[in-house]
Amino acid sequence: MSAPIITLADRVINIKPSPTLAVNAKAKALKAAGADILNFSVGEPDFDTPPHICEAGKKAIDDGFTRYTAVPGMPELREAICQRLQQDKGLSYSMDEIQVACGGKHGLYNMFQAVLNPGDEVLIPTPYWVSYPPMVQLAGGIPVLLPLLEQDDFDLNPAILQQYATGKTRAIILNSPSNPTGSTFSVEALQSIARQAREHGWLIITDDIYDTISYMDTELPHILDIDRGLKEQTLILNGVSKSFAMTGWRIGWTAGPKHIIAAMNKIQGQSTSNPSSISQKAALAAVSGPQDFPKIMQQAFLPRRDFFVAALRAIEGVSCVKPKGAFYVFPNFSAYFGKSFNGKVINNSVDLADYFLDEAQVASVPGAAFGADDFVRFSFATSMEIIKDGMSRIKKALANLEG
16 A cells, blocks of 8 residues: 655745755756856855954854854844944844844745735835745735836836735835846835835835945945835845855844834744854854955955956847846846757747756856846856856857857
C-alpha cells in the first residue's frame, strides 16, 4: 500500500521561489562545473565586510556572547539605530519603536504579517523587488502593481497612483533607490503619495536598504522629509547588508509606530526569536562606528555604472535609464524579442536571460521576475574588468541573433 500524499497549504501553492536566488544558484553550479561564467545576477556588494565589524563579531564569540538576546534585538543596538536615524535623517525614535530582524527581508515579512488582513490591497510600484508581491500574498493581502514607465525614468506618475488606488488600499511600498532599476522617486512624486496617504490613512512602507548608495548631487528625497506628520503611519526598513557589505550576517531593522513594532515582535517571538547575537554585535559596530565605508563603495560603483550604461546605450535597439542609486542597470531589450538563435526564438526576458547564460556565459536576471518583461537586470557590484568582458559577450550574443 502506497503512502498517502500530504497536500500543501493553499497559501504556498502559488508562491514561486526567488528568481534572483535561482539564477545565482544556477550560475554558481555552472561555474563549479568549469564554465567561465560572469555573474551579474547577485544583489550584494563585491566588498568584504570592513575589518572593525568583523573584529566585533569575533570578539562576541570570544566573549561568549552566544546566547539569546531580547526578541526585538539587543537594547544597545536598537539605541544605536535610534541615534543613527536622528543623525542621518533628523528623526526621533525610541527603542520600543525599533525591531531588529534576521535581515531586511525578514523585517518586511514581519511587517506584512502584522498589518495585513485578507483582501487588503498593497500598492507596489512596478518594476518591483521580487519578494514584495509574494510576501503580501502570504499575509493574505492583494498586490496591486502600480506601473512605473521607462520614459519617466521609473518615477511615479501621480495620475497613475490615483488610478490604481481603491477603497481597499491599505499600504504603499516605496523603494528608493530601487532594486531593480536604481531609480529614485522625485519630490513631486513623494508629495503626491504623501497627500494620498494622509487623506486615506494608508500605511507607508519605505524600503531604504540602498539609501547610502546614491549618485545624486542633491540629498536623496525621503517621504518623511516631505511630511514629518506621516511618521505615525510610516514604517522604515533598513539594515547593514548593502551599506556595509554584510549580506550574510542577516541583520535588518524596522523603525515605526510602537504598536506596530510590538505586533511585529509577537510574530518574531513565535518564529525566529532574536536575530544572531554575534551578528548583532557586528551590526552595532557598523551602525555606531565610522560611516565612510558606504562612500568608498559608492565611489567604486560610479565609474562602473557610467561605463555599463554607455555600453548598453551604444547597442542598437537597447535603451537604459541611468540609475541614480543602488548597483543595478535595467536595460530594455524588447527590440530583440522575436529574433532567434539556432532555431530557438527569444520571446521574452526569460528566454533572453537563458540565452545570455547558455551562449554568452553571462548570468543576469530576467525582467519578468520584477514585473517588467521588456528588461533584464545586471548588477555592477563586480569589477570593471568583468563588466567590460560581460558587455563584450552580450554585444556579440545579440549580434548573433537572427530575424
